[in-house]
Amino acid sequence: KSLPYFCRGEVVRGFGRGSKELGIPTANFPDSVVDNLPADISTGIYYGWACIGNGDVYKMVMSIGWNPYYKNTKKSMETHVIHKFKEDFYGQTLSVVLVGYIRSEKSFPSLEDLIAAINSDIEEAKVKLELPEHIKLKEDNFFTSTT
Ligand code: ADP
Ligand code: MG
Numbered sequence: 552k553s554l555p556y557f558c559r560g561e562v563v564r565g566f567g568r569g570s571k572e573l574g575i576p577t578a579n580f581p582d583s584v585v586d587n588l589p590a591d592i593s594t595g596i597y598y599g600w601a602c603i604g605n606g607d608v609y610k611m612v613m614s615i616g617w618n619p620y621y622k623n624t625k626k627s628m629e630t631h632v633i634h635k636f637k638e639d640f641y642g643q644t645l646s647v648v649l650v651g652y653i654r655s656e657k658s659f660p661s662l663e664d665l666i667a668a669i670n671s672d673i674e675e676a677k678v679k680l681e682l683p684e685h686i687k688l689k690e691d692n693f694f695t696s697t698t
Contacts, residue, residue: 553589555599557693559646560584562603565629573662575669577614577629578645585626588615592649594626598676599650600689601632604643608689609634611647612669612676616656633673646694650685 558580565579594615601611610633617623630647653672659665679685 553592554649554651555688556589556592556649557647557691558584558587558649559644562641562643562645564641565627570629570631573666573669575631575666577631578640580628580630580645582625585628588626588628593652593655595655596653596672597649597651598653598672598679599648600680600691600694601630601645601647602694603632603636603640603645607634608694610676610680612653612672613647613649614656631669631673633677648688648691648693650688651679 560580560583562578563581565577570577592615594617597613597615599611599613600608602608611630612633613628613630615626615628618625618627630645653675657668659668680689
């Protein structure tokens, strides 16, 4: 089993699917990071910890999905950091650890249903990450090694 899975990479522009307009911005990793994902990390929604540059470590939820831009032949990794940032952080280094799995990818009948599902994913992440075995990953040296 590949969890916990640590990785980092530059935040690149996504396809502007309006995540930010929904109040749920998702920071995209470049293909180089996605291509390194172990095969047994399936698509779906994950929770874990994330930091930008040398900043604080926050809770996150990540969607690993089939990327429609590449006719669903390539995966994408999109991280929503559970924190309000004053500014965007395109071009900065995002470090994450994937800690646990929430659910598989789904399509929803309406935008309201999608937003409700994401908000419930966020609530689940917040609770699960408080477990002692998960909270210790927040302090992992991975997040303090300067890059
Ligand atoms: P894109 O299609 O470029 O990914 P989004 O609408 O999904 O656009 O917004 C993502 C961008 O928003 C991130 O790359 C980052 O710079 C910024 N951002 C601001 N706050 C957050 C946050 N809490 N989590 C993730 N990204 C955030
Ligand atoms: Mg995005």
